[in-house]
Amino acid sequence: MNFGSDNCSGVHPAVMAALMAANEGYVASYGGDALTAAAEDRVREVLDAPEASVLFVATGTAANAICLGGAVNGWDRIFCHEDAHIETSECGAPELFTGGAKLTLMPGDGGLIDPDALDRAAGFWAGEGLGGSRPGAISLTNTTEWGRIWTAEMLAEISAIGKQHQLLLHMDGARFANAVAGSDAEPASVTHRAGVDLLSFGGTKNGAMGVEAIVAFNPELAARLDYIRKRSGHLLSKHRFLSAQFYALMEGGLWLELARHANDMAGLLAQQLDAVEGAHLAQPADANQVFAVIPVDAEDRARSAGAVFHKWASLGEETEDMVTVRFVCGWNTTEEDVSDLVEALRG
């Protein structure tokens, strides 16, 4: 009953098999191998983006920070949600990779940036001149840090505001697969066709060992990204083992299959939480994460039964008796895990 995070899970057998298969003989290092080229091609196909640049790295923080370093300079502002991973959980990686750009924090329900607030903030800072730092980019997370999905329509709205203020648009897609699976959207329609310039396309949380694809739909950014990946130490020498993982995920739509399963398990859990007295969802469970406000007693019971999950920053609904928690479902969560958890919560 581990609902702590999708990065507490292991590696999907198909990915592991791909790693073993890639371990044959000598190949060129640093991404000069055929498997890397093939994996990049697969990403371009999946995203229907034949001109895109694709770079693989081992962590989501690296993917985000390299994207942002490519997008802006140190005198720019990046608009993101106040709960964005790049603000709360990356120890200043965006600042390191951009040379000190500012993250300007936006409100918005469920981690979804409020479009009006963004429009006002971008306009305000543009008017502040040199001293105010230049509005440079938007970074949004899909699915969000509260498990919500950006639809093509929502993205179009944000993107239009961004274009009006000359902002590049980055999507932190550590759980992009869950967003696509959860909305049944075409990958292209929620990325470049919706105005996304740069995508961090996550693999690690979706059954890989450690791989994320940086995708630059805007080819002018590609050279910068190459240099930034190299100088930040994120160009792996035995690169075939990154590529093998992503290739395996793309192959036969495995990435969507795994994400759909995780989403389904979260949907099941969300539904069964009705049976836990006093519990209610903090946010709609759009994808593979369930945020719930539950009685402290229920929390205690579940932990005593061995369930692993995190308390989460409050949404203002907490009292002495109630607590906000997060349950994450992964590619390997089972229906039994879900029912065991619910049973434990119910006592």
Next chain:
Amino acid sequence: MNFGSDNCSGVHPAVMAALMAANEGYVASYGGDALTAAAEDRVREVLDAPEASVLFVATGTAANAICLGGAVNGWDRIFCHEDAHIETSECGAPELFTGGAKLTLMPGDGGLIDPDALDRAAGFWAGEGLGGSRPGAISLTNTTEWGRIWTAEMLAEISAIGKQHQLLLHMDGARFANAVAGSDAEPASVTHRAGVDLLSFGGTKNGAMGVEAIVAFNPELAARLDYIRKRSGHLLSKHRFLSAQFYALMEGGLWLELARHANDMAGLLAQQLDAVEGAHLAQPADANQVFAVIPVDAEDRARSAGAVFHKWASLGEETEDMVTVRFVCGWNTTEEDVSDLVEALRG
């Protein structure tokens, strides 16, 4: 016949098996798992350094840059060899991670920093005051970029100079295993007992998929390293898969066994090069790399036969007819590979 680099090789079966074995169930992410603790312990044992901090990362550039970021500030100078990997091959990673420290390039035969030159340079810059940047650290590579080994005696001399000038001492040990195997030294005697403060302990080139251990013998540096690893995106979430690799290398002395084999193959090659007319070694083949000056004809013959290897920056012995080349032997190089190469060179 691939002598291009030890990172063109694949992963040793024992490491691959360890990755598979580590893929069981749920564990805490970001290094909070038991296997990580065990692997760190094994590194401390091997180095006889019970107080050392150990941090695993996926690339050698990351290991070096994080070490240097922990050691110095942006207003410092780092003294390194003019052919040091951190200067020639990391795209400014040390500068990024240190906030702009300067690499001051030292001469020295075979990549071994000349002690007198170092002493003079450190003294000179210390005398230049604020403007000259503060002498802060030495970074040396073992084995060097020209395949040479720093012995305990040589290290003691460099370290004494460093202490006199209040310089921290970093060792880029991307091929540390080859240095230890090649000198039959105790690991401790060529690291902390010789005055080394920070070690990049390489695994990738020695049969791993992608793992290096950062070792801080000076515990005051540990907190800085933790933060720098995190904010540079080098704390892997499914961290057990880094730890598993290093654990497997340490287990039963596999790391030394593999390095010894690679060194033996290089020794064999160095010896057989005598039979290639006109060829001679550019440097003694102390470990697993052979640098040779060979006739251009021989080079052409070997390439035609399918041998893979790199031309190397000249040592000043090149003419129209002669070229300097590098042959790297790895854990999987065979005697047959060596004899095939020599045969091809001889024509």
Next chain:
Amino acid sequence: MNFGSDNCSGVHPAVMAALMAANEGYVASYGGDALTAAAEDRVREVLDAPEASVLFVATGTAANAICLGGAVNGWDRIFCHEDAHIETSECGAPELFTGGAKLTLMPGDGGLIDPDALDRAAGFWAGEGLGGSRPGAISLTNTTEWGRIWTAEMLAEISAIGKQHQLLLHMDGARFANAVAGSDAEPASVTHRAGVDLLSFGGTKNGAMGVEAIVAFNPELAARLDYIRKRSGHLLSKHRFLSAQFYALMEGGLWLELARHANDMAGLLAQQLDAVEGAHLAQPADANQVFAVIPVDAEDRARSAGAVFHKWASLGEETEDMVTVRFVCGWNTTEEDVSDLVEALRG
């Protein structure tokens, strides 16, 4: 009738005379001259801080950014007010000088950081671990960006919270003179005796040509500050001309005399605004700045009459008919200027 900013004013005659007097013969450059030593001593005397380090620079942004660069690392958080100059008006200077530290924005009336919010935020981020960046420092502005004064009591409260969370305390004192004059406090009692570690002590806005003193009460920080000043290009070669300005301000208490005058003019203006129909103060006019909500008609009349002043970010009291404005009084503002302005506003 220029109430635009105290940096639109010229230089006080005594400062200009000091510059001319300093222009005699040859002296050592880069601060090695006797006048610099004397000026540093005067600052230490005025602050009753015999052990403090004093460094002169030409701009307030430099003073703030060098202080913060000395105080924290790139993986730290600096807590400041959401309207702090370092956030709104310095184009990311703190981020550049610290290597990318985060500014975490605090609410609080009148630019005064809310102590409870600070306590919660520091505690929250300390609990977030590596990813959350380390709480490192507080930066507050005295007088604040809304013209308010931090009293010794208020500082003691903030400082106690800071110590509890191991935060260094920086004071942006671009208008420190106005704060001291406005509260009749001893300079020491609102700086080091109240827990301030680093002070940006402004001269430019108070009659100088361009000089600020960085004061490090914590001597461990001094070496870092020296290097940061040098490498940011803020160590002036003909340094005597910075020192002469600050010496002249300190001499005979000129700095307080000028600040008191500016404060008095602001007090007069605040009082006379009663006579402007519909106008009211947005904040108490503690020092030399008056923030007022005035009818748009009054604004138009004043501008037509040639008055110079800035609209200010809204306090939420704006309507179509009302606007928030800032009037700044300087060392050279006259009673006539004030009455002319009020007359123009009244129409």
Next chain:
Amino acid sequence: MNFGSDNCSGVHPAVMAALMAANEGYVASYGGDALTAAAEDRVREVLDAPEASVLFVATGTAANAICLGGAVNGWDRIFCHEDAHIETSECGAPELFTGGAKLTLMPGDGGLIDPDALDRAAGFWAGEGLGGSRPGAISLTNTTEWGRIWTAEMLAEISAIGKQHQLLLHMDGARFANAVAGSDAEPASVTHRAGVDLLSFGGTKNGAMGVEAIVAFNPELAARLDYIRKRSGHLLSKHRFLSAQFYALMEGGLWLELARHANDMAGLLAQQLDAVEGAHLAQPADANQVFAVIPVDAEDRARSAGAVFHKWASLGEETEDMVTVRFVCGWNTTEEDVSDLVEALRG
């Protein structure tokens, strides 16, 4: 008898008068005043560069570092002489402002970069790929750190090499006036017409209090420079006092008059050194600096007589009895100073 540096001199009376004249009434801050616009225009006229962007700052290190920050990214290499001020005397300012670009040190007599060495180095690093960092810019100093002048022909040669390798060309002109005066060149012919993209045009060493003009002949760089000046704290608020200085220097050709005088005094000194037994010039005295190898006895005599000057890094001609020294002449050096010095050296 102060020959220590031209920044030990005071301010020329005309500059001081201009500062007093500028101290009238209220003007817009941060460069929005009429005098700033006029001073910028005068620089454009003097350089015959009507499209150039001009930004004033208070120090030479700021001018150089802002130029380089505008020219390159952190993953670039800047080629400069091994004795370049940006390498030896700015505490890593270029690295801070560029985000960690590398300075690659070139040999060359008298501080003049050897063109062949530059060509080879730029070609070599371009061939090293990502890891080697990208060749991005050349920075040369005119007059050089050894008092030599770059002629239009020499600049054309360097510039042609630079263009071939796609390098921007920056000129550190802390003593640009001395270079122009010493070569009787048109300012345009040794800057933009010779391929210079960015100029640090010095005023401080040439009679000002503290002002340098950054000139961007390449207008695409201007926006970057504006932001970098601001965020490094180098946009002075009472900006008219920078502009007044530069305007006064430009007015009536004062800058060239002062430089010509300093050069003449250096010429006189160089000539009279013939009379000092055992002394000889280390470099031709092209402009206002005289580098000489003199007997230690002569040095001792001169210092006993109160002469101020610096020992200089050896040119390899030093022995126990001989020492290399630098004598700098300024706008206020007199013939009597020169003859007093020579007399003291002779004993």
